[in-house]
Amino acid sequence: MTSSPIEKVASATPETVARRIRGLSDRTIAWIFVGPSILLLLAVNIFPLIWTVRLSFTDFRVNRPNNEVSFVGLENYRRVLTDGDIWQTMQATAHFLIWTIVLQVLIGFALAWLINKKFRGNDLWTTIIVLPMMLSPAVVGNFWTFLYQPQIGLFNYAVTFFTGGDPAGFSMIGDVNLAPWAIVIADTWMWTPFVMLICLAGLRSIPDSIYEAAECDRASKWRQFWTLTVPMVLPFLMLAVLFRGIENFKMFDLVVQLTGGGPGNATELTSINLKREAFERWRTGYASAYAVILFVTVFGLASIYVKALNRVKQR
């Protein structure tokens, strides 16, 4: 028998310990195994969550710890929901969410469909396409500001190379109208491979025999695509949209490094707005209420979506 490191550790376990454990029931072992994880999650996830909810009913400010904290009821929630800036933020977030999802679904599906044609070397190229999504969004986002520089930036150069015009004539991250697109482009570059991989798994799960049957029935390629391929990939595609939706709703690192929410508040997505309230303006109670509202929104939307997804799957 080969002696892997794990086996060495196991055989090094003293007899006495082993004997003590022998007496334990499965039930006890189950709790010993699950317990530490639950404890850690309670301490680092649930406890802060409850604390956030509690803070959301107070006027506590982190930067003034000596001020008396008073209970203000639902005042913070009322202020969040009536704040004009928040609706601006929501619009920016909606623009970002909708366009990233639309572009990533279209490009991701198209790529998966092409890769599934199994041309030679498709594995290698798939791996290359996947690379951006595994990298640190903050570090890469920061570098995209360099690519977006007017005049010297590679992006501006490439765009004006094909369209003509002056590479110094526009600034993707300095212009109120272009900045929302700058973050959409960077996010699409980064996360299209995610949608692509999931679609590819969907395409590969379709058995060849179905297409052979369709061919016998003389269904056109066009018809096969819309009545076989698309419906069978749909559950996978919906799953990809769910993941991208949740991730981009809480988007922070890439965008904060790219535009910092600017210019003005043109790209101030919810997470960036929340960070400003909590860690720059130090309105802790207000920010907590805001956080609770966001969490409930994501959770609610995700639950409804998962129900819809399950219905599609069952069909």
Added chain:
Amino acid sequence: MSYSVTEPSNETKWIAGILVIGYAIITILPLLWIIATGFKSSTDAIAYPPKVLFEPTLEGYVNLFTTRTRVTESDFAALPPPTTWYETIVRDQGLIIAGPSRYGERFLNSVIIGFGSTILCMVLGTAAAYAFSRFRVPLKDDLMFFILSTRMMPPIAVAIPIFLMFRSIGLSDTHLGMILLYTAVNLSLSVWLLKGFIDEIPVEYEEAALIDGYTRFQAFIKVVLPQAAAGIASTAIFCLIFAWNEYAFAVLLTSGNAQTAPPFIPTIIGTSGKDWPAVAAGATIFLMPVMVFTILLRKHLLRGITFGAVRK
């Protein structure tokens, strides 16, 4: 060759190949540009039109690891000639080395926190996943959903109380604090993935071991762990990559002592404005390990990024 109705024709393959390769080249350009910029001089980096061919220099890398300062011309002239190659590079810019930069420390912090949290996460996660897979844990489905839902919260939202909590128990800006935090964040992913891997191991193996007189614990260590090794390894790489890339918690909860590389790299500046070659050099060193891991992981990639929802 037999004719198949589902096998795409050669022309289709050619067209598909050209389109995909075209996209791959466009998508890899920014990454190649980061690597290239790291080897450019500061004037080449901001040249117009962007320079594809340039004389490579290690200026960016030297600037990344050093802090430099300007001295008066007479002092500069009076200096003894540079003794090392990196001193020469700094002198050529008309500067002298003032000391090491903080990049090394920040990188080391990323390594310590990344590996620390990954190891802890694997120990806790494998145990929990085994229990969820093999035993009847009360409220099992609720617990699994609870573990998953912790991922829906924007990090900023929980950062406020974690910030307060860490401050009150002395964990703010410490390696231990960040290790515990990243472990908790990654636990959902690892339990979910590992349960999938352990579910795939036939339970008969353990039953045979139990009949042979192994205890449950021994069976877990000697039978289940070796068989789950590949799954554990790929899950570990996912946790490592996540901890490595994490930015939001790092920027909010660390400053001097335990700061990791992602919040640090964007703050690198030279003596006159942003030093892009140094930033690119720092990014290259930081991103390279992940690129290598991605290539190693490619078979398990899909499973990892979808929480095991898509397996193949």
